[in-house]
Amino acid sequence: xxxxxxEIKDLHVSIEDKEILKGVNLTIKSGEFHAVMGPNxxxxxxxxxxxxxxPKYEVTSGSITLDGEDVLEMEVDERARAGLFLAMQYPSExxxxxxxxxxxxxxxxxxxEGDEIPLMKFIKEMDEAMxxxxxxxxxAQRYLNEGFSGGEKKRNEILQLLMMKAEIGxxxxxxxxxxxxxxxVVAKGINRLRDENFGCLIITHYQRLLNYIEPxxxxxxxxxxxxxxxxxELSKRLEAEGYDWIKQELNIEDETxxx
Amino acid sequence: MTVETKQPYNDEYISRFSSSRNEPEWxxxxxxxxxxxxxxxxxxxxxxxxxxxxxxxxxxHEAEGSKIDALDKLPASVAALIDADNAPNLYIQRNNSAxxxxxxxxxxxxxxxxxxxxxxxxxxxxxVKRYYMKDAVSADEDRLTALHAALMNGGVFVYVPKNVVxxxxxxxxxxxxxxxxxxxxxxxxxxxxxxxxxxVENSISHNADTATFANVVTEVIAEDNANxxxxxxxxxxxxxxxxxxxxxVAYRDARIDWAIGQMNDGNTISxxxxxxxxxxxxxxxxxxxxxxxxxxxxxxxxxIHFGKNSVGNILSHGxxxxxxxxxxxxxxxxxxxxxxxxxxxxxxxxxxxQGARGDANPILLIDEDDVVAGxxxxxxxxxxxxxxxxxxRGITKHEAERLIIHGFLAPVVNQLPIETVKNQLTQVIExxxx
Numbered sequence: 001x002x003x004x005x006x007e008i009k010d011l012h013v014s015i016e017d018k019e020i021l022k023g024v025n026l027t028i029k030s031g032e033f034h035a036v037m038g039p040n041x042x043x044x045x046x047x048x049x050x051x052x053x054x055p056k057y058e059v060t061s062g063s064i065t066l067d068g069e070d071v072l073e074m075e076v077d078e079r080a081r082a083g084l085f086l087a088m089q090y091p092s093e094x095x096x097x098x099x100x101x102x103x104x105x106x107x108x109x110x111x112x113e114g115d116e117i118p119l120m121k122f123i124k125e126m127d128e129a130m131x132x133x134x135x136x137x138x139x140a141q142r143y144l145n146e147g148f149s150g151g152e153k154k155r156n157e158i159l160q161l162l163m164m165k166a167e168i169g170x171x172x173x174x175x176x177x178x179x180x181x182x183x184x185v186v187a188k189g190i191n192r193l194r195d196e197n198f199g200c201l202i203i204t205h206y207q208r209l210l211n212y213i214e215p216x217x218x219x220x221x222x223x224x225x226x227x228x229x230x231x232x233e234l235s236k237r238l239e240a241e242g243y244d245w246i247k248q249e250l251n252i253e254d255e256t257x258x259x
Numbered sequence: 260m261t262v263e264t265k266q267p268y269n270d271e272y273i274s275r276f277s278s279s280r281n282e283p284e285w286x287x288x289x290x291x292x293x294x295x296x297x298x299x300x301x302x303x304x305x306x307x308x309x310x311x312x313x314x315x316x317x318x319x320h321e322a323e324g325s326k327i328d329a330l331d332k333l334p335a336s337v338a339a340l341i342d343a344d345n346a347p348n349l350y351i352q353r354n355n356s357a358x359x360x361x362x363x364x365x366x367x368x369x370x371x372x373x374x375x376x377x378x379x380x381x382x383x384x385x386x387v388k389r390y391y392m393k394d395a396v397s398a399d400e401d402r403l404t405a406l407h408a409a410l411m412n413g414g415v416f417v418y419v420p421k422n423v424v425x426x427x428x429x430x431x432x433x434x435x436x437x438x439x440x441x442x443x444x445x446x447x448x449x450x451x452x453x454x455x456x457x458x459v460e461n462s463i464s465h466n467a468d469t470a471t472f473a474n475v476v477t478e479v480i481a482e483d484n485a486n487x488x489x490x491x492x493x494x495x496x497x498x499x500x501x502x503x504x505x506x507x508v509a510y511r512d513a514r515i516d517w518a519i520g521q522m523n524d525g526n527t528i529s530x531x532x533x534x535x536x537x538x539x540x541x542x543x544x545x546x547x548x549x550x551x552x553x554x555x556x557x558x559x560x561x562x563i564h565f566g567k568n569s570v571g572n573i574l575s576h577g578x579x580x581x582x583x584x585x586x587x588x589x590x591x592x593x594x595x596x597x598x599x600x601x602x603x604x605x606x607x608x609x610x611x612x613q614g615a616r617g618d619a620n621p622i623l624l625i626d627e628d629d630v631v632a633g634x635x636x637x638x639x640x641x642x643x644x645x646x647x648x649x650x651x652r653g654i655t656k657h658e659a660e661r662l663i664i665h666g667f668l669a670p671v672v673n674q675l676p677i678e679t680v681k682n683q684l685t686q687v688i689e690x691x692x693x
Contacts, residue, residue, distance in 0.1 A: 096666025
């Protein structure tokens with residue numbers, strides 16, 4: 001099977017007329033795990049939000065395509081149905097909508113009308129995925145993200161990722177605020193998806209997560225661009241030496257988008 | 260300026276009406292006195308809502324409805340409210356007539372009364388007299404309430420004796436079959452000490468174009484340590500102007516919890532007050548509203564704390580679309596001496612269109628130092644970030660909005676104890692917001 005390709009070319013993105021991404025190039029193929037690293041304020045989360053179509057971010061130039069289809073022309077829900085999934089850093093809380101109803105609606109949104117997932121099959125899959133992620137079963141009947149702890153929200157994002165069978169997963173700082181045990185569980189969930197039909201973009205500013213999820217490619221963002229790319233050895237060097245050597249090498253003083 | 264109502268029913272009519280139903284003398288007196296009071300009393304003055312052009316006068320007061328022999332012969336809109344295989348405690352009023360009544364023997368044996376108001380006036384006159392328009396609502400509060408007392412033409416009486424716990428819901432359906440017939444229904448619920456009861460009511464009419472009037476009074480009395488859970492879905496059609504007064508009185512350690520779906524399509528004034536008289540009494544007053552068309556509505560939810568350690572929670576959620584406009588007054592009042600009381604309220608209004616209007620007025624009136632009180636109020640549109648989140652999972656915008664609205668109205672939907680009533684409310688909401 002050919003798999004999917006997400007291609008980002010010379011992407012410029014603004015929020016409230018302030019340019020944050022200044023020409024990002026990145027290609028993610030099925031079977032590949034990419035990590036985007038970088039200090040705070042360099043545009044990493046903006047990249048994730050722009051790919052998914054967050055209403056506050058405006059793409060001013062450049063392109064994003066999924067298997068040649070213009071992603072920027074699609075509404076947010078169409079992007080999801082095309083195979084993109086974003087595990088969000090700050091998932092919304094939605095009162096009155098149970099986690100399980102939401103999950104089922106999400107799964108059915110990617111299926112044809114008349115081919116909805118049978119209820120028993122759904123429950124079985126959800127139970128299994130929740131067990132795998134060591135989640136409390138009560139969370140299925142709780143309102144979506146309402147009153148969830150930071151760690152519960154992150155696990156819940158991974159639960160959705162496991163069940164929705166996206167082609168390309170984007171994880172926006174999925175490791176922030178997690179203790180080491182929760183981090184291991186989240187990593188276990190992501191690793192489970194690793195196969196030739198799934199590509200992944202992992203955004204983090206800690207090397208820590210990458211101790212549990214080995215990336216095939218590592219990219220460093222500064223000043224709203226990808227300034228350096230390499231293999232997993234790059235993230236190991238970043239952990240050992242920090243970012244200063246890259247700044248020196250590239251003659252960057254202020255790595256943030258304000259520069 | 261006050262409204263001149265042209266009351267079409269006079270003293271002679273009322274006397275005849277009362278006699279024809281073999282009412283006790285005190286009831287006839289109460290009606291006649293109320294009618295004479297109505298002439299001098301002022302109209303209600305709902306805050307921030309002008310009612311001088313509302314039609315409170317066009318209606319037919321009396322209309323019979325035939326008996327219902329079998330539940331499977333009901334029209335679909337009524338049948339949908341009932342689980343015909345499991346409705347042991349059900350009262351259906353058709354126009355002004357008691358058309359169907361069932362109460363499981365296990366309750367009647369324990370002295371529980373669940374019957375139409377006219378039968379109650381005949382068979383339990385003293386009991387009704389002790390509570391009817393005494394401690395909760397009085398006839399002279401305003402002109403419309405006096406008219407209610409004068410013209411009461413239907414309703415139900417629920418009485419639960421001391422220590423009896425009724426653990427199945429009692430269900431009432433007020434089915435206004437004729438388009439022009441008025442609903443002057445009176446619901447009187449009395450729960451004696453240490454008793455418990457759950458009551459669920461639907462009002463339904465189909466008079467989209469024919470004008471009529473619903474002037475409904477509900478009184479709930481919860482004696483010491485009694486527990487009353489009251490659920491209602493008001494679903495009067497666009498032609499009905501609604502004046503609904505719901506009042507609860509909770510004595511020591513008693514609870515009255517309300518879950519009310521206000522789904523009327525006509526202009527509505529709803530005034531809902533709970534008196535927490537006794538120490539350690541409590542109430543949750545939850546209501547949800549969907550407004551559409553050119554509807555004008557005014558909702559007041561008020562919990563008044565007299566007893567120490569009394570706890571009152573108000574939750575009002577409204578969805579406004581098209582040109583509908585609504586005022587939501589939430590009032591938590593703590594009287595002097597009600598120390599350690601807790602009054603909280605949350606009023607949220609979701610606007611689905613440019614022309615809709617919503618006005619949330621949270622009010623705390625506190626006359627005691629040692630209390631806890633808080634309120635939250637918001638009027639706004641569907642949160643774009645919530646929409647983004649749902650849509651990022653492939654859910655269409657329309658479906659995402661639907662989920663958010665249903666979630667927003669869930670606090671009342673989920674609390675209704677009868678599955679058919681819950682489903683029916685969900686469908687009504689569906690029909691109104693789409």
